[in-house]
Amino acid sequence: MIELTLVHWVYVIVVLVVLGTMILRRDTLIPCILGIFIMGLAANQGIVGAIGGIFNSFVVAGIELIGIIFIISVIVSMSKLLEDLGANQLMVKPITKLIKTPNQAFWFIGMVMLLVSWFFWPSPATALVGAVLLPVGLKVGLPAIGAAVAINLFGHGLALSSDLVIQGALTITASTAGVAVTELSRKGLPLFAVMAVVTITTAYIMLKRDIKNGTLEVTNDLMDREHKEDRKTSPVARIAAYIVPLAFGMDILAMFLFGLTGGDATALIGGTAVLMLIVLCVLEYKSKALEHITNYIKSGFVFGIEIFGPIIPIAAFFYMGDLNSFVKVMGAGGLPATSQGILADLGTALASVAPMNRPTVAIMEMGISGLTGLDGSGFSGLSLSGAIAKVFGTAINGSVAVLAALGQIGAIWVGGGTIVPWSLIPAAAICNVSPMELARRNFIPVIVGLICTTIVAMFLI
Template identity: 70%
Template sequence: MVELTLLHWIYVVMVLVILGVMIMRKDTIIPCILGVFLLGLAGTKTILGGTKAVFDSFIVAGTELLGIIVVISCIVAMSKLLEEIGANRLMVTPFKKFIKGPDIAFWFIGIVMLLVSWFFWPSPATALVGAVLLPVALRVGLPAIGVAMAINLFGHGLALSTDFVIQGAPTITATAAGVPVEAVMVKGIPLFFVMGIVTIITAYIMLRRDMKNGKLEKPMMDETVVEEVQETRGIAKFAAFLVPIAFLLDIVAMVMFQLRGGDATSLIGGTAVLIMIIICVVEYKQNALDKITQYIRDGFMFGMEIFGPIIPIAAFFYMGEVSPLQAVLGEGALPAGSQGILSDMGSALASVVPMNRPVAASIEMVVGAITGLDGSGFSGMSLAGSLAKVFGTAIHGSIPVLAALGQIGAIWVGGGTIVPWGLIPAAAICRVLPMDLARRNFIPVVIGLVVTTIVAMFLI
């Protein structure tokens, strides 16, 4: 076993500090930056080296995350274009005829939200699905809080925690855990769907019970909402046909050519950009050059707004791996034989603590959930991946399964299902109070987390 150095203990202490800050629902950027500075100070034994390490760690983390930031920015840019020309509504409108009652409305809206979120990210999908399908659901008797639950649980819960298409969540988790992205996605499938099925069915049963008992009053919005009728333009019809066909072809290509991870992400991102160019040229003609610049700028502003705070956080947790640490502090930062701070700590933990699968799974889930208390599920996934590496090494278990478990905890709590400050988009589009939506989701999500953790104990 490699002898633990000052670097190891600084890392462990700062992880505990960061967890404490998260429990207090405060942002963790300052302690993460401080942790990098202290690691740099210990590794180089100079203040100059510690200061340089802060910036260098940002570069390393930014390089790791750049692909995901770019693809999400491109997807959002395309979504803004589709919204402006009216194609987004046209793409969802045909589904209205299938909604005949409150039960169908809940599941139909949820499934549409799941599919749209996989391809367009939950934030733009919330506005799209909510604006189009909310009036229909209200007219067939589903309360606004039920629509908000369906949008929220299927989108910011199941879709964001799986993220099979854009692969933003598993990329961050897998990178921190030091395993391939496809390993987290494939090994995590049983956990992803146990969590989704248990949580959503529980939420649906509780919603129907309260509707039957008259505990949910019909909101005033039911009487006042008026569905917008917009003139369908030719370009909207063209885009509404082009976009699903293009992404369907992407899925076929992924299967035929076995594209995974970064290759699949590149295909999705490139498709989004090419679609933007085609639609802009057809719609704006000589102004296409200026308009596409506007959409790209808006998309990247969204991407940096979401991921800007994540880079300093990921910068610290990536330092637990060999390559990022050596990129920042140099080849001689770690002792001979070291497999990285996280792996070394896992080996040390296994030798002194009776670590087993139930303990590892429980701690992984609890820590993942705690990291989500700041309302940003992505900010905690680096820690979830890092701990998966520690615990997986300690118990000789499956690191990808543990990483997927931590990802589920971080996303379902922080992605926006049970913390009021994280589920504002779904609450706002349905005009319900965020606290009411959080209370509705709380019991189903907690039940889902507990059941998923128990299942994970047998899969690690």
């Protein structure tokens, strides 16, 4: 029997407080920060050590997340330049000639959103895809709400939850679950696929039904948007429209040829984005390129810190569940000499006193992770999802990676921008529909997908 100390119980109580705070749709930074402080006191660090532990835990979390912050920042920097040049529209416009029917429009918008989101993140992808492809979809008979559904489910759902290229979500979840990013990605792939196929197919069938019944009509003032928003593009934009997709295509080829995964693949993508930013700035701004590239880098890092600023304190607390992170911040005091870390200890203790099985832990993982998404930020709950996956996986001697992937799906599909109205505003605004209407439209497909994915996970854990 594992000996549970005061530190273990403080961790459990703070986790419950964090869950309650999320259910109330309030920010969880204060509970997490106070939790680190109280854990410091429980670990016999004293007032001074506990206070210093807060900052040191931020440093540990920041070191873990710094690569992801950097990759997203440089990707956004390049995206901003492409937008200013007008190259983003040129890259997508050739596809618009292939769209002839509402069915084609739904799947084209969705697939383009998926690809762009994998490489450039869903937030900038929403504006790009919506601005360029929405008028085309409306012209061929796809209602604006149908385009919004496609943008949400493919981008903020499938792309963000699988995150196969940038691997930001995977890194956060894997780090607190104690598994490799590549293992999480590989073992989670069947779950990502099930969630995507079930959810998007259900949404498509419901959309087709309502169009056929006349419930949805194309009566939107965005019909002429493509004419209103046409603007003169920079001559460099045409160069960018060719070399940027080519560069990232070569990156994908290099990943396969040289077996690049995880941090190596992320580094290749990030380095390519920086080089593209330099080349295009020099071509466009010439002698003023030095100043302009500074502004683009600055805007990208402002975005990155804005996104991850609230996540670092939350992750800092949940990283304390790992033995190495705990020792770096709190030292060896407060835990038994035989401890494998707070999360591993809790999992072992839970397995010895509670009848845990695969269906039970799959349902609990999905339920808790889904609750963390109620705050409207799919990323804020990833650290908790990974942490409880480690607890439950240890308790049943099952696959922590599969459980972590299941939790990641629950947290992001609920909170990342598919069924929580307050996280749907960007997609709803670009498509000129109500966030509440979009949330209602997505609700049944997403819930059906979550249920089916949980059932499949029971057999894979």
